[in-house]
Amino acid sequence: MSTAPKRLNIHEVATRDGLQNEARFVDTDAKIALVNRLSQCGFAKIEVTSFTSPRAIPALRDAEAVMQQITRVPGVIYTVLVPNVRGAQRAMSCGVDEVNLVMSISESHNRTNLRMTREQSFAQLRDVVSVMRETGVAINVSLSTAMGCPMEGDVPVAKVLGWMRRFADLGVHGITLCDTTGMAFPSQVSDLCRQAIDALPQLELTLHFHNTRGMALANTLAALDAGIDRFDSSLGGLGGCPYAPGATGNVCTEELVHMLDLDGYDTGVDLAAVLDAAALLPDLIGHDVPSQLLKAGHRLDLHPMPAFAADGIPEQRAFAQQGA
Template sequence: MIAAPRFPSRVSIREVGPRDGLQNEDVILSTAQKVRLIERLADAGLVLIEAGAFVRPASVPQMADAAEVFAALSRRPGVVYSAIVPNVTGAKRAIAARVDAIQVFLSASESHNRSNVNMSIGQSLAQAADIAALSRAAGVQFEAVVSVAFGCPFEGDVPLERVMDLTARLFDLGAQQVTFGDTTGMGHPGLVHDLTQAFYARFPQERLRLHLHSARGAGLANVLMALHLGVDCFDASVGGIGGCPFAPGAPGNICTEDLVHMLHEMGISTGIDLPALLDVARMLEGMLGRTVPGQTIKAGLCKHLPPDGSPRLP
């Protein structure tokens, strides 16, 4: 008889729709629309929200008003409003905007790093060191994201050792958490298994976060494999919108409401009000003027499902 798998009892979800989702949209929302989206997500129980990016407006015009968005937010106590930054200039702007957490991002391949931020990996690491120092001085959380950890659209497979060595450098700089990004959806359950096992073998005291994509349909299958291995931190995007504009074939963020629905069905708590989150996804459809890729918004909730993911009574 096969033993039943043991999953985490609760999962932490960081909502990345206001940044990673919107940056790949042709429609550029107004500052007021972005603020409304973020505040509605917080109302639905999301306590980790990636609210913007401090990058060159010419490169990512969808994020040009990041400072204005942070200034206009009515911040809910207990919610961490984070932003991603590629360099010291972006970090200074983020700190001035009073972000709660900074996520520095760099790639596990030279080709993607140069495409994404126009720097070598070594140059990005040097910037990360300065950003870490700025964050400490400002009392801002410092985290890191390793993009294309599951494969690069330019170079193909990325050696596990390179991902782990890069992760070690980031922890040495003081990163409070490192996220592995499946930037173009090249991950599959076997690779998730290998990367996750390698991470825990080398960093047994650290907590891994995964930013997985569904570009090729494997997103939730990859989450399930990660849950088997004890991962309890994931990124997801409301409506399933978004991707990386600097990598071919990058659409397909995991849809937040689809992920939450699956977790709640499994009896795993998230603290998120799923009906309220579906209302946010419907609002987003109106803002974008199109249907979003998420499936739960189309199929509806299972009628017996508790809205907050609390375990069902037998």
């Protein structure tokens, strides 16, 4: 009987997937300080920034400065998003540990998000893989809309497996299946994960959930049950897709870690340090964050009894019948 808790890998994406959506430009120094804080939290991987065109994503126009000036902690994988060969070259010049490529499983979302057909995206990413191959730097591919497309609806598992296989054939080491607009539901997640693990056991498989319809943690349970041990999450629940009206953010790191800790998994993540970091976000970005745990605190953060209840029991108020 095994007594060691199962080890999971938590990938923090707030400084890329979160900040790219923010209207306010977060100062380069503040970004560096945030990544440095996150580096102390015990994450397996941190997605630091995105080497996209500064015109496309002005919020991350300081990608080189951030990547070069952070204090890297040994054992943490520092990854960045790159859209093309130019981005890969910029990332390589900063000595990243991994590049993360992105395309969508659904044609409509790829056109909307990347302004290309999927075949154009694939050709561009194949070029990136070619350039990267001799460097020894790891390559991950994030596949958007893998559990549903806000414009097309259901996305067949066979399509997801097909695109996974094409990237596996190029020699990438990891794939992230992204529930870009929170369309995934538990039995679907479980089925997709099992099929993906069966079909492509050589790939490191990560799940990336959004909490758009409240199911991110339920979907995490389903993925765990299917054998997944790598999860993207975003501090404070920052993030969300600009093309999905009403969408809330990525699954919230502190809520994910809180649940996984309680369920006996070894996430390696220091929840108190994560909550301290999350508490800085509202000032940094100028608005509240979706995190409920940040408001409610750890389940065992206890509250004092009101004086009337602790000191005595006024019988005449015994009619006060409140919530269940």
